[in-house]
Amino acid sequence: xxxxxxxxxxxxxxxxxxxxxxxxxxxxxxxxxxxxxxxxxxxxxxxxxxxxxxxxxxxxxxxxxxxxxxxxxxxxxxxxxxxxxxxxxxxxxxxxxxxxxxxxxxxxxxxxxxxxxxxxxxxxxxxxxxxxxxxxxxxxxxxxxxxxxxx
Amino acid sequence: xxxxxxxxxxxxxxxxxxxxxxxxxxxxxxxxxxxxxxxxxxxxxxxxxxxxxxxxxxxxxxxxxxxxxxxxxxxxxxxxxxxxxxxxxxxxxxxxxxxxxxxxxxxxxxxxxxxxxxxxxxxxxxxxxxxxxxxxxxxxxxxxxxxxxxxxxxxxxxxxxxxxxxxxxxxxxxxxxxxxxxxx
Numbered sequence: 001x002x003x004x005x006x007x008x009x010x011x012x013x014x015x016x017x018x019x020x021x022x023x024x025x026x027x028x029x030x031x032x033x034x035x036x037x038x039x040x041x042x043x044x045x046x047x048x049x050x051x052x053x054x055x056x057x058x059x060x061x062x063x064x065x066x067x068x069x070x071x072x073x074x075x076x077x078x079x080x081x082x083x084x085x086x087x088x089x090x091x092x093x094x095x096x097x098x099x100x101x102x103x104x105x106x107x108x109x110x111x112x113x114x115x116x117x118x119x120x121x122x123x124x125x126x127x128x129x130x131x132x133x134x135x136x137x138x139x140x141x142x143x144x145x146x147x148x149x150x151x
Numbered sequence: 152x153x154x155x156x157x158x159x160x161x162x163x164x165x166x167x168x169x170x171x172x173x174x175x176x177x178x179x180x181x182x183x184x185x186x187x188x189x190x191x192x193x194x195x196x197x198x199x200x201x202x203x204x205x206x207x208x209x210x211x212x213x214x215x216x217x218x219x220x221x222x223x224x225x226x227x228x229x230x231x232x233x234x235x236x237x238x239x240x241x242x243x244x245x246x247x248x249x250x251x252x253x254x255x256x257x258x259x260x261x262x263x264x265x266x267x268x269x270x271x272x273x274x275x276x277x278x279x280x281x282x283x284x285x286x287x288x289x290x291x292x293x294x295x296x297x298x299x300x301x302x303x304x305x306x307x308x309x310x311x312x313x314x315x316x317x318x319x320x321x322x323x324x325x326x327x328x329x330x331x332x333x334x335x
Binding site: 032034036038039046053074084106120124127128136140 | 201202205206209210212213216217220284286287288289290291293294295297298299302303305306309310312313315316319320323
């Protein structure tokens with residue numbers, strides 16, 4: 001698969017940044033406006049998939065390979081778990097309690113507010129975007145006739 | 152007004168579903184599925200649930216691309232279509248009638264459309280609405296509930312997605328399973 005025509009490649013190159021920017025905006029402002037980690041992560045994964053469709057799998061593997069996307073997915077899951085374990089740092093608090101909200105005082109309606117909620121949103125965004133991209137890559141590159149190891 | 156729009160969109164989605172089931176071409180059926188997802192997203196938007204609408208349209212786009220890319224180019228074994236005989240249609244209609252009779256009492260138990268069913272002051276949702284902003288500092292109440300009050304559920308959802316990624320990778324890997332048989 002070598003990708004599509006010059007028109008598709010050019011347009012994909014132009015709008016790639018806008019789609020990623022919009023996804024990051026939805027993830028970062030998840031605690032203030034509609035959206036959140038899952039929706040933003042899916043939009044970022046859409047931009048990765050668009051680049052893969054336009055430029056072919058060799059070019060896409062240079063930017064984000066199968067192995068790295070799977071690794072980032074695992075790091076996102078570990079980050080969510082770590083943010084949940086933060087609840088145990090203060091005494092008599094349960095799992096996933098909002099420790100940062102009780103430790104520090106935030107101004108409401110600002111981007112740096114709501115304690116650990118934006119951090120969990122970021123972790124979920126990382127996890128969902130790379131996880132969906134790796135599902136797509138593994139599903140679309142699978143060739144049943146080949147059984148050797150793939151590098 | 153909103154009810155009429157939702158009713159029209161539901162009729163549109165049902166017609167689209169019939170087209171999906173009856174379409175001979177697989178690509179047309181997949182594109183028709185996208186139209187159904189769009190209708191559902193507009194319904195969420197009309198019911199003032201923009202969080203759900205964004206997730207619905209984004210997941211619809213991504214699943215459409217995955218379905219086209221991962222299924223259309225494969226050689227899908229043609230299953231011989233069975234001719235639906237008269238007796239099979241009669242049996243199907245009998246089952247539909249039985250299903251309707253059994254499910255009819257449940258319709259009277261449904262709340263009135265648009266009625267807030269958790270409005271009692273004792274329920275926990277009114278506590279979320281009143282104290283969500285001050286306790287979590289997040290103006291978006293959906294995020295406040297999903298990532299603070301019910302964050303344990305969100306961890307479960309993340310684990311579900313993680314397990315699906317692991318399943319896709321372990322089923323679709325290229326390593327020879329008999330020789331090495333180890334991790335991929």
